[in-house]
Amino acid sequence: MSNLALNYLLRSAKKNAYFTMNNPKYFTQSSIEEIKSLLKKSEHIVIISHRNPDGDTIGSALALKHALKQWGKNVTCSCINPPPDYTLMLPGVWEYVNDFDLNKTDLLIAVDCGAHYLMKFNETKPEILNKKIPLLNIDHHPSNDYFGSHNLIWPEAAATTFIIYHLLIEFDLLITANIATCLMLGVYYDTGSLKHSNTTSEVLTMNADLLQKGARHEEVIKELFHTTPINRLKLWGRVMQRARINEKKVVVSAITEQDFIECNSEPEDLTGVIDFLNSIPESKFTVLLNEDRKGNIKGSFRTQNNDMDLSRIAAVFGGGGHKKASGFTLPGKIDQEIAWKIRSNALNLE
Ligand SMILES: [Mn+2]
Numbered sequence: 001m002s003n004l005a006l007n008y009l010l011r012s013a014k015k016n017a018y019f020t021m022n023n024p025k026y027f028t029q030s031s032i033e034e035i036k037s038l039l040k041k042s043e044h045i046v047i048i049s050h051r052n053p054d055g056d057t058i059g060s061a062l063a064l065k066h067a068l069k070q071w072g073k074n075v076t077c078s079c080i081n082p083p084p085d086y087t088l089m090l091p092g093v094w095e096y097v098n099d100f101d102l103n104k105t106d107l108l109i110a111v112d113c114g115a116h117y118l119m120k121f122n123e124t125k126p127e128i129l130n131k132k133i134p135l136l137n138i139d140h141h142p143s144n145d146y147f148g149s150h151n152l153i154w155p156e157a158a159a160t161t162f163i164i165y166h167l168l169i170e171f172d173l174l175i176t177a178n179i180a181t182c183l184m185l186g187v188y189y190d191t192g193s194l195k196h197s198n199t200t201s202e203v204l205t206m207n208a209d210l211l212q213k214g215a216r217h218e219e220v221i222k223e224l225f226h227t228t229p230i231n232r233l234k235l236w237g238r239v240m241q242r243a244r245i246n247e248k249k250v251v252v253s254a255i256t257e258q259d260f261i262e263c264n265s266e267p268e269d270l271t272g273v274i275d276f277l278n279s280i281p282e283s284k285f286t287v288l289l290n291e292d293r294k295g296n297i298k299g300s301f302r303t304q305n306n307d308m309d310l311s312r313i314a315a316v317f318g319g320g321g322h323k324k325a326s327g328f329t330l331p332g333k334i335d336q337e338i339a340w341k342i343r344s345n346a347l348n349l350e
Contacts, residue, residue, distance in 0.1 A: 056160050
């Protein structure tokens with residue numbers, strides 16, 4: 001059997017012209033047979049989630065861990081930072097470790113790591129990249145630098161959990177209710193609750209299958225989208241209260257370091273609020289500026305406008321990203337400027 005991604009792409013290409021077949025990168029990937037035999041012969045496996053982990057990297061790692069146990073493997077999930085709150089309902093998440101012993105490892109698997117340095121362990125353990133211990137790199141970011149000894153990169157996949165789902169099916173591993181829950185959380189996270197443009201019919205089909213297999217859908221939705229601590233709500237209140245739409249139809253709001261202190265919150269608490277700002281119908285695009293606690297300014301851009309290319313605007317500030325979502329980080333502080341204008345019938349200024 002040939003490569004899973006290729007097979008899938010071939011099947012999809014017939015239905016959907018969106019999938020392209022002429023990217024030479026697809027042909028330098030490891031075959032499914034190679035990946036399967038690698039997994040089968042390994043006993044002590046460490047799965048690495050990227051730094052500042054999100055729902056996709058945690059969901060992928062845990063789903064794979066539970067599945068590989070069916071083959072009797074000893075699997076450890078590891079990440080330099082702790083899993084975020086909204087993943088704490090996932091089975092096995094409490095067993096995450098922030099370090100591991102390379103001498104007791106015969107296979108490393110990186111999940112959802114868009115570049116080698118996002119594993120972060122390459123700084124303390126540079127030998128993880130020398131390929132003496134095989135490193136299987138499973139990811140969906142187009143930016144991936146193929147750092148593994150084995151690579152399964154599928155840029156059209158909406159999430160890494162989408163790749164893991166197809167991998168488990170290909171390997172005849174049972175997708176239990178626990179595994180389905182981990183996979184579902186990753187897909188909901190990376191598609192913004194099935195709202196982003198990466199929500200293909202294949203994603204919806206997979207989600208229906210996960211639900212049928214017992215995924216705890218309600219719990220996933222509650223943790224991801226309906227859980228907001230009061231400090232975060234207060235911070236979001238400031239973002240919204242300060243929002244202005246200028247004469248160029250750009251929505252702007254800003255949060256200072258002082259705001260974070262007063263709201264007892266962190267820059268991570270801003271995640272998601274820009275989508276509310278970006279819903280003002282007449283706006284061209286939205287900018288959210290914030291200071292962090294390390295003396296940097298972070299700018300985030302969003303638009304619903306198909307004619308905008310926000311990656312170019314972010315590039316002016318040394319940043320980058322996508323056409324509809326981009327950002328930058330610069331050292332510095334932001335100042336508020338208030339303009340006052342005198343309006344009086346006693347004056348004739350025109
Ligand atoms: Mn992802």
